[in-house]
Amino acid sequence: MAHTRQPTRERILDAAEALFAQRGFEGVSVRQIMSQADADVSLAYYHFKSKRDLFDQVMLRKVEYLNEIRLQALEEVEERHRDDEPSVEEIIGAFTRPLLQLLADDHEKWSHYFQLIAQINNSPEMGGELMSRYFDPLVSRFIDALKKALPDSGPADLYWSYHFLSGALTLTFAETGRIDNLSGGVCKSTDIAAVDERMPEFLAAGFRALCSR
Amino acid sequence: MAHTRQPTRERILDAAEALFAQRGFEGVSVRQIMSQADADVSLAYYHFKSKRDLFDQVMLRKVEYLNEIRLQALEEVEERHRDDEPSVEEIIGAFTRPLLQLLADDHEKWSHYFQLIAQINNSPEMGGELMSRYFDPLVSRFIDALKKALPDSGPADLYWSYHFLSGALTLTFAETGRIDNLSGGVCKSTDIAAVDERMPEFLAAGFRALCSR
DNA sequence: GTCTATAGCTTGATAGAC
DNA sequence: GTCTATCAAGCTATAGAC
Numbered sequence: 001m002a003h004t005r006q007p008t009r010e011r012i013l014d015a016a017e018a019l020f021a022q023r024g025f026e027g028v029s030v031r032q033i034m035s036q037a038d039a040d041v042s043l044a045y046y047h048f049k050s051k052r053d054l055f056d057q058v059m060l061r062k063v064e065y066l067n068e069i070r071l072q073a074l075e076e077v078e079e080r081h082r083d084d085e086p087s088v089e090e091i092i093g094a095f096t097r098p099l100l101q102l103l104a105d106d107h108e109k110w111s112h113y114f115q116l117i118a119q120i121n122n123s124p125e126m127g128g129e130l131m132s133r134y135f136d137p138l139v140s141r142f143i144d145a146l147k148k149a150l151p152d153s154g155p156a157d158l159y160w161s162y163h164f165l166s167g168a169l170t171l172t173f174a175e176t177g178r179i180d181n182l183s184g185g186v187c188k189s190t191d192i193a194a195v196d197e198r199m200p201e202f203l204a205a206g207f208r209a210l211c212s213r
Numbered sequence: 214m215a216h217t218r219q220p221t222r223e224r225i226l227d228a229a230e231a232l233f234a235q236r237g238f239e240g241v242s243v244r245q246i247m248s249q250a251d252a253d254v255s256l257a258y259y260h261f262k263s264k265r266d267l268f269d270q271v272m273l274r275k276v277e278y279l280n281e282i283r284l285q286a287l288e289e290v291e292e293r294h295r296d297d298e299p300s301v302e303e304i305i306g307a308f309t310r311p312l313l314q315l316l317a318d319d320h321e322k323w324s325h326y327f328q329l330i331a332q333i334n335n336s337p338e339m340g341g342e343l344m345s346r347y348f349d350p351l352v353s354r355f356i357d358a359l360k361k362a363l364p365d366s367g368p369a370d371l372y373w374s375y376h377f378l379s380g381a382l383t384l385t386f387a388e389t390g391r392i393d394n395l396s397g398g399v400c401k402s403t404d405i406a407a408v409d410e411r412m413p414e415f416l417a418a419g420f421r422a423l424c425s426r
Numbered sequence: 427g428t429c430t431a432t433a434g435c436t437t438g439a440t441a442g443a444c
Numbered sequence: 445g446t447c448t449a450t451c452a453a454g455c456t457a458t459a460g461a462c
Binding site: 021022023024025026027115118119121122123124125126127128131132136139140155156157159160161162163164165166167168169170171172174175176177178179180181182183186187189194195198199201202203204205206207208209210 | 234235236237238239240328331332334335336337338339340341344345349352353368369370372373374375376377378379380381382383384385387388389390391392393394395396399400402407408411412414415416417418419420421422423
Binding site for chain 4: 255
């Protein structure tokens, strides 16, 4: 993998993904990206229409795959429970686990992309538009499943519960190292297995508390 | 309030806070800030050492007050429970409610500052350092209180639970409008009262699920 | 405290040879 | 597909008059 040199377009996308994730869209110049991709500046404009187009292609490159594997995970859960109702934990696990597994299994490939998602989700400028465009169809599908598992929930409670889930998940993606400082080294931002062990349980309890009143 | 013109330094800080919150540190130029502050570019460098210094002063201007009112809220809870243990909800409420109240009572004054916090918390570059510097002393105080209310908790569980809390809270601060889209208008990003009603309950259930196993 | 003027650099983007 | 060369605009920051 380190021996075969990738096509230029892929190298540009890789470099852009890493740098946008670290410093945001405005914090990075096309020159810096092309320097890291080890290619000339003008090639950015041969392969992409503009800096913004490059950014959009970075986002698009991986988002469909992510939504596919999460939909598949949900369908597997529903398959397993054709006679009874799936638990809230299982549904939430189908939403979070596929992503956390990718991150744990090939950190180098996925960490930058997820860091980018974390920043966009919390950006007043881009968050509302981009997150809705890329993820809301899938999220609506999950919310429907949760509605069945929590039949007494008011509609607003489900959406706010998902909002809390989303914030918890994307802060995990950011891997800022803050929990390392706060815990004096007991916890590590990059310890995705520790999150996978705890997040579905934590969030399912929250959903149940809010959506069963 | 609209009649008396504020001192230049304050006008610069207000403009910088709003623009940094919207587009991030790198997404805004000193010229844009000074144009919104209705003052000459050179005055930025009379009042502040550099663009980065201006950013730091924006952060510092309000952070101490926030930590004060939250510490006070926690002490009031402990005062009320000198004989028994305070509940997890009450402790979490003392952490989140003072901020949500400010945001609900004077949205114009506080929304930009909280949006800035949301972005920083999720920034791989600044999140670890800045959030720890400004908030970890207070957070450690709260975690100690939670440890007493949840005596069976492993230490890592408490820190990860706080991590989930932090993500849920700061995504609320971002006010991106995504929940408006997702819910088809049932929920609104700016409806802070709706969050205040739900967040302590949701999070307390998560803490209890994770820290009582 | 506030202004004009400007230095010195980096930016996104393009034209045109090979 | 890839390079050299370049442009116009915008950037942070400062010097110096008032």
